[in-house]
Amino acid sequence: MPSTRVVVTGLGTTSPVGGDVASTWQALLSGTSGIAHLTDDWVEQMPVKIGGRVAVEPTEVLERVKARRLDRSSQFAMVAADQAWADAGLEGSGLEHERLGVALASGIGGVTTLLANYDALLEKGPRRVSPLAVPMLMPNAPAANVSLKYGARAAVHAPTSACASGNEAIALALDLIRLGRADVVLAGGTEAAIHPLPMAAFANMMALSKTASDDGGDPTTVSRPWDTGRDGFVLGEGGAVLVLESEEHARARGATIYAEVRGAGISNDAHDIAQPDPEGRGGTRAIKMALREGDVDPATVVHVNAHATSTPKGDIAEGLMLHAVLGEHVDRCVVTSTKSMTGHLLGGAGALEAVATVMALRDRVSPPTINLDDLDPEVHLDIPTSRRDLPEGDIVALNNSFGFGGANVAVAFGSVS
Amino acid sequence: MATTEEIRADLADIVNEVAGVDADDVQLDKSFVDDLDVDSLSMVEVVVAAEEKFGVTIPDDEVKNLKTVGDAVAYIERAQG
Numbered sequence: 450m451p452s453t454r455v456v457v458t459g460l461g462t463t464s465p466v467g468g469d470v471a472s473t474w475q476a477l478l479s480g481t482s483g484i485a486h487l488t489d490d491w492v493e494q495m496p497v498k499i500g501g502r503v504a505v506e507p508t509e510v511l512e513r514v515k516a517r518r519l520d521r522s523s524q525f526a527m528v529a530a531d532q533a534w535a536d537a538g539l540e541g542s543g544l545e546h547e548r549l550g551v552a553l554a555s556g557i558g559g560v561t562t563l564l565a566n567y568d569a570l571l572e573k574g575p576r577r578v579s580p581l582a583v584p585m586l587m588p589n590a591p592a593a594n595v596s597l598k599y600g601a602r603a604a605v606h607a608p609t610s611a612c613a614s615g616n617e618a619i620a621l622a623l624d625l626i627r628l629g630r631a632d633v634v635l636a637g638g639t640e641a642a643i644h645p646l647p648m649a650a651f652a653n654m655m656a657l658s659k660t661a662s663d664d665g666g667d668p669t670t671v672s673r674p675w676d677t678g679r680d681g682f683v684l685g686e687g688g689a690v691l692v693l694e695s696e697e698h699a700r701a702r703g704a705t706i707y708a709e710v711r712g713a714g715i716s717n718d719a720h721d722i723a724q725p726d727p728e729g730r731g732g733t734r735a736i737k738m739a740l741r742e743g744d745v746d747p748a749t750v751v752h753v754n755a756h757a758t759s760t761p762k763g764d765i766a767e768g769l770m771l772h773a774v775l776g777e778h779v780d781r782c783v784v785t786s787t788k789s790m791t792g793h794l795l796g797g798a799g800a801l802e803a804v805a806t807v808m809a810l811r812d813r814v815s816p817p818t819i820n821l822d823d824l825d826p827e828v829h830l831d832i833p834t835s836r837r838d839l840p841e842g843d844i845v846a847l848n849n850s851f852g853f854g855g856a857n858v859a860v861a862f863g864s865v866s
Numbered sequence: 867m868a869t870t871e872e873i874r875a876d877l878a879d880i881v882n883e884v885a886g887v888d889a890d891d892v893q894l895d896k897s898f899v900d901d902l903d904v905d906s907l908s909m910v911e912v913v914v915a916a917e918e919k920f921g922v923t924i925p926d927d928e929v930k931n932l933k934t935v936g937d938a939v940a941y942i943e944r945a946q947g
Contacts, residue, residue, distance in 0.1 A: 514886030576917070580910040 453627045456865070458704040459537025459692030460804050461529040461637075465685045465791045468505030469532055473801075474808045477816040478836045482669035482790050484683050491645045496652045496659055499668040500643045501685030501792030518581055519594060520559035521641035525688030525797070526591035527598065530635055534599060537692040539633070542702050550603035550631035551596045552622040553690065554614035554638040556796030556852070559586030561644050591639050591688070603631040609796070611852030612756075614638050615689070616799025619848075619860050620713035622693045632698040637800035639688030648684060654723065656760065657681045672793075673820035674757035674786035675764050675828045682758040685792030689800035691807065708810045709863040711745055711845060714738025718855035725851060729766035733773045735857035736847060740774065743861045745845050747775045750782055750861075752815050752839055752846035754806040757786035758793050767849065768828045783815040783837050784830045790819055799850035803860065806848040810864045813839040868946070870894075873920065873939045880915045881935075884908050894936035902935075922946060 460470045465483025467473030476483070483501045492498050507524035508516050510531075516524055530553075534540065562585045569577040584590060589607035596605040604625055608617045615638020622636035642648075651657045658681035661668045672683040699706055716738065718731035725732070740747060753771060757764045764786075771779050787805050794801055809815050815837045824832065839846075844864045851857050868876075878892035885908045891901075898904040904912065909932075913924050916938070922945035924932075932938045 512886070514884075517884075576914060580907045580914075 454696035455623050455626045455693055455710045456696045456699050457691050457707040457710060457807050457862070458694045458699050459533040459539070460707065460807060461532025461536060462687065462689035462801055462804050463503050463505060463507065463525050463528045464687040464689070464801055465501030466504060468510070470536070470804060470808070472504070474805070477787050477790055477805055478814065480790065480817045480819045480835065482819060483685065484668045484672060484792050486668055487643065495645060495648060496662065497648055497657045498662040499671060499683060501683060502643065503687045518585065520562040520585045520590055522555050522559055522639045522688070523585070523591045523594045525641060525686070526553055526595055526637070526639040526690065529637060529639070529688040529690040530595045530598070533635060533690040533692050538704060539692070544633060546600040547602045548632040549599065549601040550622070550625050550634040551592045551601045551605040552608065552618040552625065552634055552636045553592035553595055554608050554618040554796050555588060555591060555640050556609065556611045556614045557640065557642050557647060558588040559590055560642055560647060562586040564644060564646055595635055599635065601635065610856035610858065611854055612793065612795050612798055613850040613852035613856040613858040614796035614799065615801070616803065616848060616850035616858040616860055617715065617856070618800065619691060619693070619710070619803055620715055620858055623710050623713050626693060626695050633692060633694045635690055636693050637688060637690035638797045640795040640797040641686050642795060643684055643686050651684065655681065658683060658759065670820050672759045672789050674755070674759045674789050674818055675825050675832055676821050677823045677825050679759040679761060679764065681760055682788070683792035685794045686797070687794050687801060688797050689804045691800065691803055706865050708807045709865055711743025711861040711863045712739045713742065713861070714859045716857045718857065720855055723853050725763050725766045727762060727766055729770040729773070731855060732767065732770040732849065732851060732857040736770055736774045736849065736859040739847065739859040739861040743863065745861050748778045749843060749845045750775055750778065750847060751844045752806070752809055753782060753784045754802045754809070754846065754848045755784055755786045756849045756851045758788055763851065765825065765827050768830050771830060780831065782831065783839060784832050785815050786818045787816055789821070799848065799858065802850070803848050806846045806862055809839065810844065810846050810862055813841070815839060870939055870943065873942050874935065876919055877916060877935065877938060880912055880919065884911045884915065892935055894934065894939060896935050897933055898935070916942065920946060
C-alpha cells in the first residue's frame, strides 16, 4: 500500500455550463445543458452544427496581451488553474516551488492555432506564420504556461491519451506525490477543438451525433447517454484543474480538504484504435486497479461519474465494467454522465468530471443524467434523472475515462470527515 | 505619403495590440527592448504586422538595427520612399 495520502485542496474550471466551479456545479445539479447551435461563420457547410462552447469566453477573464499568446486550450487551462490556485489558498503559503508540479493534458493540443497558421501560410505566405505558433500549439503548452505562471519547478507533464488524457493527468499527479517527486501538483485537462477540421473528422468517423443540426431539433437533447435514442457524442470545450497535495503538506498549512484521492488504475484494451472492447475488459481492469490501490471496499463505492459519451457501444461496455467490478453492490451505486449536459470535452473531460466527482463527495449529492427518457434495456444501472443524495459515512466515488487508442483510466476519490 | 507622425501612431497601435504597451508611450525616442519591454518574439510580430500595414519589407537582418521607435519609423519612411 502506498503510504503517502493524497488529497484535493483546490478546484477550478471553465466549462460549457459555467465559468467557474460554483456555477458549473449548480448547473449540473439542476440538469442544465450547455449545448447549443454553433454560431461560427464556418458552421453552415458542416454536417454537425451543435456543440458546447464555454459559458464564459476566456478573453473576458484573462489579460488581453497574455491571452493572445495562448492557444484557446491554454487559455482554458490558465483560467481553471487560476481558480484552483486561489481556491487552494496557495498564494503566500510558503510553498516550495521546487516541490510544485503540473500534470495538465489535452487530447489534441493547439489545433486551432495550428490550423489558423496553416491558413495564414496558404493565403499570405510563410512570413505571416506567427513566431509564437510552435510554443502555442505544442501539446505541453497548457502545462508549461501554468508552470510559468506559478513557478512550478518540479515535474511538468502533459500526458496524452485522447479522451482519457485529463483523467490520466490526475492519475499521474497522484503518482508524482506518492513517489515523493512533488508535494503539490496542479492536475487536469483542457480542450479547444470546436473547429471545422476536427468536427468534420469526428463526424466522418460517425462518432458525433448529427441530430438537431439540420432537422430543427433541440440541441440540448442530443447528448443522451444510455438512452435508446443516443447516436453519438456532442463536442464540448473547456478545462478543469484540481490541486492535488500530500495530506501531510495540506494539514501542515491548514488547507481545506475536499476529498482524498484513494487510487488510480490505468490499462489499455489493445483491441482497436477507436472502438472500445465491447466487453469492457480493459476498463474493468483499470477500475479494479484503482480500487485495489486505494484499498477500497466495493461496498463503499456509491457514486460513479461515468465516461458515457452517448455512443451506442461505449455506454453499454461501461455498464458491464461496473457490474464486473462492483458485483451486487452496483445496485446501490448512483451512476451519472455529466456529459449529458456538458458534451464531451475530450482531453478536458476527465478533469471536468473529476471536479464534479469531488463536489459530489463533498456535498453528498449526484448530478442527474439528462435526456434519459428510455433507458437502453442492455444497461442495468441506477441512473437518476434528477439530483440524488448520496449516503453519509465513508464513501467512495469513481471517475472513469476512456480514450481512442484503447486507454482506460479510473480514479477513486474518497470522502473526508 | 504618410507623415512621420501618422506612421508613429499606426506603429503605436500595432505595439499596443501585440505587446499591450500603452500607445501613448510609443514615442520616437523609446527603445523597444529597454523602455517598452517588447521581447524578441513580440518584435517579430510587430515587424510582420508593420510590413502588412505599411506595405514594406523589413528583412530579418534589418530588425536588429531597429532599436528605437524612431529607427523603425525612419526605416518605414525610407522603404515607402
